[in-house]
Amino acid sequence: MNAVVTNVLGVLVEAWQEIRVHRARVLLSLLGVAIAVCALSASVAAASLAQQAIAEQNEVSGGRDATLSVNAYPSDASPAALDAVDDAWARSVDRHRMDFVSNVTNTGLPMRFPGGGEIDTNFTVVSPSYLEMHRVRLADGSWFAADDDDRLVPAVVVDKYFYEALGSPPLESHPVVSIDGDPAHRVVVIGTFVPPYDSGMPAAYILPGGAEKVLPQDVLSGSGRTFEAWVPPADVDVLRGQLESELKASLGSSVSVDVTRTDAGAYTNGEDPLLPLRMLTNAVAVVILILGALSLLNISVVTMRQRIREVGIRRSFGASSARVFSAVLLESVLGTLVAGVAGVAAAILIMSLPAVRELFAAGGLSDPPPFPMEAALLGIGAALAVGVLAGALPATIAVRVKVIDAIRS
Amino acid sequence: MSLVAAQGIGRVVERIDNEPLTILADVSLRVEAGERVSIVGRSGSGKSTLLNLLGMLDLPTSGALEIAGEDVLTLSNRRRDRLRGANIGFVFQQFNLLDGRTASENVQLPLVYAGGSSYWRREALADEMLDRVGLSHRRRSLPHNLSGGEQQRVAIARALVRRPRLILADEPTGALDVETGISIMGLLDEIVAEEQSAIVTITHDPAIAALSERHYRLASGSLEEAVFA
Numbered sequence: 001m002n003a004v005v006t007n008v009l010g011v012l013v014e015a016w017q018e019i020r021v022h023r024a025r026v027l028l029s030l031l032g033v034a035i036a037v038c039a040l041s042a043s044v045a046a047a048s049l050a051q052q053a054i055a056e057q058n059e060v061s062g063g064r065d066a067t068l069s070v071n072a073y074p075s076d077a078s079p080a081a082l083d084a085v086d087d088a089w090a091r092s093v094d095r096h097r098m099d100f101v102s103n104v105t106n107t108g109l110p111m112r113f114p115g116g117g118e119i120d121t122n123f124t125v126v127s128p129s130y131l132e133m134h135r136v137r138l139a140d141g142s143w144f145a146a147d148d149d150d151r152l153v154p155a156v157v158v159d160k161y162f163y164e165a166l167g168s169p170p171l172e173s174h175p176v177v178s179i180d181g182d183p184a185h186r187v188v189v190i191g192t193f194v195p196p197y198d199s200g201m202p203a204a205y206i207l208p209g210g211a212e213k214v215l216p217q218d219v220l221s222g223s224g225r226t227f228e229a230w231v232p233p234a235d236v237d238v239l240r241g242q243l244e245s246e247l248k249a250s251l252g253s254s255v256s257v258d259v260t261r262t263d264a265g266a267y268t269n270g271e272d273p274l275l276p277l278r279m280l281t282n283a284v285a286v287v288i289l290i291l292g293a294l295s296l297l298n299i300s301v302v303t304m305r306q307r308i309r310e311v312g313i314r315r316s317f318g319a320s321s322a323r324v325f326s327a328v329l330l331e332s333v334l335g336t337l338v339a340g341v342a343g344v345a346a347a348i349l350i351m352s353l354p355a356v357r358e359l360f361a362a363g364g365l366s367d368p369p370p371f372p373m374e375a376a377l378l379g380i381g382a383a384l385a386v387g388v389l390a391g392a393l394p395a396t397i398a399v400r401v402k403v404i405d406a407i408r409s
Numbered sequence: 410m411s412l413v414a415a416q417g418i419g420r421v422v423e424r425i426d427n428e429p430l431t432i433l434a435d436v437s438l439r440v441e442a443g444e445r446v447s448i449v450g451r452s453g454s455g456k457s458t459l460l461n462l463l464g465m466l467d468l469p470t471s472g473a474l475e476i477a478g479e480d481v482l483t484l485s486n487r488r489r490d491r492l493r494g495a496n497i498g499f500v501f502q503q504f505n506l507l508d509g510r511t512a513s514e515n516v517q518l519p520l521v522y523a524g525g526s527s528y529w530r531r532e533a534l535a536d537e538m539l540d541r542v543g544l545s546h547r548r549r550s551l552p553h554n555l556s557g558g559e560q561q562r563v564a565i566a567r568a569l570v571r572r573p574r575l576i577l578a579d580e581p582t583g584a585l586d587v588e589t590g591i592s593i594m595g596l597l598d599e600i601v602a603e604e605q606s607a608i609v610t611i612t613h614d615p616a617i618a619a620l621s622e623r624h625y626r627l628a629s630g631s632l633e634e635a636v637f638a
Contacts (some may be wrong), residue, residue, distance in 0.1 A: 003524045003525065006523075006524040006525065006528040006529070007524065009528070010521045010522065010524075010528065013521060014521060017510065017514070021508070021509030021510065022509070309505070310507055313505050313507060313518075314518070314522075315466070315490070316464065316466060316493070316499050317494060317498075317499070317518055317519040317522060317567070317571075318490055318491065318493055318494015318495065318519060318522040318523070318571075319490065319494075319522050320486070320487050320490040320491070321486060321487075321490070322487070323490075323522065402467075403466045403467075404461045404466045404467050407466070407501070407505065
């Protein structure tokens with residue numbers, strides 16, 4: 001046991017000494033490997049960042065994985081029929097214990113801002129959970145709390161166009177504006193959000209209770225009235241069928257019920273939309289890695305030919321051929337491992353730069369992904385593989401040499 | 410049991426034109442523990458080849474060779490490497506110190522392959538041996554900062570640090586001036602005697618050869634006893 005331990009340690013000591021003694025050559029020869037590993041890891045990380053950006057973009061519009069949209073529209077659209085739909089939906093939410101649900105009704109209205117004139121403004125009636133469900137990013141102020149629905153003056157969260165049209169008042173002053181000039185239709189701005197895309201049109205979110213007070217009833221009872229639920233992706237297909245059948249059974253044939261999946265998973269079928277890009281960047285990184293490996297191999301073989309005498313000296317003092325082989329191989333592997341770690345560290349550093357993140361995820365991310373572990377492991381693994389490949393040939397040369405010829409060389 | 414028992418060993422190599430070249434024809438030699446033996450001969454007489462055979466760096470093409478009681482020709486490569494590491498220390502004409510390693514690291518080299526307590530205590534053992542050759546103050550010096558004499562003293566310390574039973578010295582003073590050479594041989598003889606190791610010295614210098622107890626001359630591939638005044 002002791003002999004095994006001292007053998008292993010001895011090989012490590014030899015390999016480390018060799019790297020230390022020839023550090024300049026080792027550093028230069030490993031530079032290519034470090035750059036290649038950095039490129040490989042960074043490309044994987046960049047793809048992950050871009051994927052997250054696309055996913056978030058999709059989630060802003062279509063909801064998170066997995067979102068079901070329920071449209072139950074009664075043919076007469078009477079208040080009683082609409083209440084029945086609301087009750088049936090509430091029962092389904094309870095039955096399936098869905099925590100993230102929201103009303104979603106979109107409408108456009110001409111709105112009178114203090115500066116005069118009317119500007120078409122988009123209002124979206126939502127529940128508090130909508131913030132998480134659609135990754136709404138707040139710029140300032142706050143989002144709705146559950147009791148905001150009971151306010152006398154309904155709360156709204158607005159985009160920058162709405163806010164600027166108000167004259168950008170401080171939110172602490174609780175800015176109030178009437179939708180149509182009628183004092184009864186006033187709303188108070190409690191927060192601002194970052195619009196997912198630059199529409200140039202004022203937009204606002206409002207809770208259902210507030211919407212009933214200030215928005216026209218025909219808008220709220222229109223066919224655009226929907227409910228959304230963020231459900232576990234594994235259950236989405238089953239839930240979709242169950243919701244549709246139980247709502248139909250509960251509401252009868254006079255109500256048209258349609259349950260659809262709206263998040264990106266509905267049309268990607270689990271496929272990675274970035275696969276072609278990912279494959280291309282990986283292919284480029286692999287080519288760089290191969291070039292780095294060939295360069296390292298070339299230098300290692302030439303260096304080994306210059307180190308033959310040293311091998312002979314070691315053999316004369318009792319180093320077996322297996323020992324020489326392992327030391328040379330380990331020397332290469334240790335070197336590339338260090339280069340791999342440096343390459344991955346450089347990739348982490350590069351990918352943490354704001355300019356680089358902006359390049360792959362314009363507009364920023366709600367949930368910026370950490371540097372992917374797979375990218376780090378891939379980089380280190382590739383470095384080790386290069387170390388083994390580039391070390392095996394010089395190690396074979398080292399053990400094939402005749403000791404006396406080596407000493408005389 | 411003799412430390413070295415060579416019986417009629419020969420070494421034939423194949424030349425580029427495929428013609429065999431006999432370097433050693435019929436060499437018989439016995440070396441006992443603690444003996445000091447010298448072998449002289451002209452350049453190209455096969456002195457170094459004989460030393461390489463005795464050190465198991467090469468194998469005879471004929472005859473029988475036992476080192477420390479082991480039949481060298483029947484041993485596996487691995488076993489031969491171990492036998493060499495444990496029993497034989499080399500001193501080369503060109504010192505053959507490893508560049509970039511300090512004197513201490515060079516002396517530690519055989520102990521890296523020793524295993525056991527020698528491995529763990531290698532630094533202390535190396536420093537102790539450097540002290541014995543009078544170079545404890547140069548333990549951190551690199552070979553290129555040492556004089557020829559100092560380098561050979563480091564090489565002697567390296568050869569002896571694992572306490573081998575047999576020292577094979579190939580022209581140990583060949584790269585040194587006469588005065589330094591004699592001083593180095595005196596040191597080598599002294600330490601070898603203290604360690605009770607045997608030493609076989611290859612040299613073309615009769616004055617160096619005369620320091621040994623038994624003397625041989627290698628000529629025409631054969632070994633014959635020689636007498637030095």
